[in-house]
Amino acid sequence: MRLLLVEDEDGIGKFICQGLREAGHTVDWVQDGQQGWEYALGTVYDVIILDLMLPKKDGFELLHELRNSAVKTPILCLTARDAVEDRVRGLNAGADDYLVKPFDFSELLARVHALLRRPPLQVEDVLQVGDLEMDTLRRTVHHKGKLLDFSQREYMLLEYLMRNAGQVLTRTQIGERIWGFDFYHESNVVDVYIGYLRRKIDREAAEPIIQTVRGVGFRLNDEPKNA
Numbered sequence: 001m002r003l004l005l006v007e008d009e010d011g012i013g014k015f016i017c018q019g020l021r022e023a024g025h026t027v028d029w030v031q032d033g034q035q036g037w038e039y040a041l042g043t044v045y046d047v048i049i050l051d052l053m054l055p056k057k058d059g060f061e062l063l064h065e066l067r068n069s070a071v072k073t074p075i076l077c078l079t080a081r082d083a084v085e086d087r088v089r090g091l092n093a094g095a096d097d098y099l100v101k102p103f104d105f106s107e108l109l110a111r112v113h114a115l116l117r118r119p120p121l122q123v124e125d126v127l128q129v130g131d132l133e134m135d136t137l138r139r140t141v142h143h144k145g146k147l148l149d150f151s152q153r154e155y156m157l158l159e160y161l162m163r164n165a166g167q168v169l170t171r172t173q174i175g176e177r178i179w180g181f182d183f184y185h186e187s188n189v190v191d192v193y194i195g196y197l198r199r200k201i202d203r204e205a206a207e208p209i210i211q212t213v214r215g216v217g218f219r220l221n222d223e224p225k226n227a
C-alpha cells in the first residue's frame with residue numbers, strides 16, 4: 001500500500017518510514033505542510049499519517065484543505081502528549097484516527113492497517129488510459145490489446161503516470177516517487193526512463209500518450225482522441 005507521512009521531526013520520521021517499509025508498504029515522507037499538500041493532491045494514497053505541528057502549513061490547516069478538496073484518503077493524526085484539544089480539533093477537521101506521541105510502532109501499524117481495511121478501497125486494480133490497460137494484480141500491461149513487457153522501474157513509472165493521468169508530474173515528483181532516496185536531482189534518469197516507455201508505447205503513435213510539459217515535467221494524456 002502507498003502511504004504518505006507528513007512529519008517534520010527527523011528521528012520520528014525515519015523511525016516510522018523504516019517500520020512501514022519493513023512491513024511492506026511504499027512510503028513517501030515529506031517534512032512540511034506545504035509539501036504534504038502537494039503530495040496528497042498529486043498521488044492517490046491509501047493512508048496519510050499527519051503530524052499536527054508542522055512548519056509552513058500546520059496539520060489542522062492541511063486537514064481542512066484536503067477535506068475541502070474532496071481528498072477522502074483516511075488520515076491518521078499524530079499529536080503531542082496531553083494535547084487533548086488537538087485530538088478533538090483534528091477529528092473535527094476530518095481526521096479518521098489519532099495517535100499520541102510517543103507511541104509504539106506496533107500501535108501505529110495496527111491503526112494504519114485498520115484504516116486500510118475501511119471501505120471503500122480507493123485503489124483500482126485495473127487502470128485504463130487511452131489504449132493502455134494495466135492490471136495491477138497480475139502486473140500486466142496491454143497496449144491496443146497487445147501484451148507489453150516492462151522492467152520493474154518502467155512498470156512503476158507507468159503505473160504512477162496512469163494513476164495520475166491528465167495531471168502534470170514534475171521530474172522531482174517522479175524521481176522521488178520511483179527512485180525514493182536514491183534519486184539524485186541533477187540526474188537525467190527520469191528522462192531516460194520516460195524514453196524507454198515511449199519506445200514501447202508511443203513509437204508508432206500519431207498522437208503520443210506521454211506528453212512533455214516543457215520546463216515542468218510529464219503528463220499522460222487521458223483525453224479521448226479526436227474522431
Ligand code: CA
Binds near residue numbers: 008052053054
Ligand atoms: Ca512536528
